[in-house]
Amino acid sequence: MTTPHMAQKGPYPVQVEAGKDYWWCACGQSKSQPFCVGSHKKEGIFKPVQWKAEASGTKYFCGCKQTKSQPMCDGTHKSL
Numbered sequence: 001m002t003t004p005h006m007a008q009k010g011p012y013p014v015q016v017e018a019g020k021d022y023w024w025c026a027c028g029q030s031k032s033q034p035f036c037v038g039s040h041k042k043e044g045i046f047k048p049v050q051w052k053a054e055a056s057g058t059k060y061f062c063g064c065k066q067t068k069s070q071p072m073c074d075g076t077h078k079s080l
Contacts, residue, residue, distance in 0.1 A: 013060055
């Protein structure tokens with residue numbers, strides 16, 4: 001697998017907490033989207049992306065796995 005699996009076409013809205021680390025699934029295989037549960041280890045190609053919340057609130061994590069702004073949605077899914 002050289003391209004990630006599209007978990008869903010749109011973003012995942014997530015309530016984040018300031019100061020907390022989040023590990024975004026880059027392979028698209030996690031059963032706990034948009035976050036990593038180690039599914040990438042089967043393929044060995046993708047690694048999760050660590051992201052730290054600077055402020056609490058809703059953030060939109062990429063679901064299509066094609067974003068150029070990992071781990072946040074940049075609208076790429078609209079052209080897929």
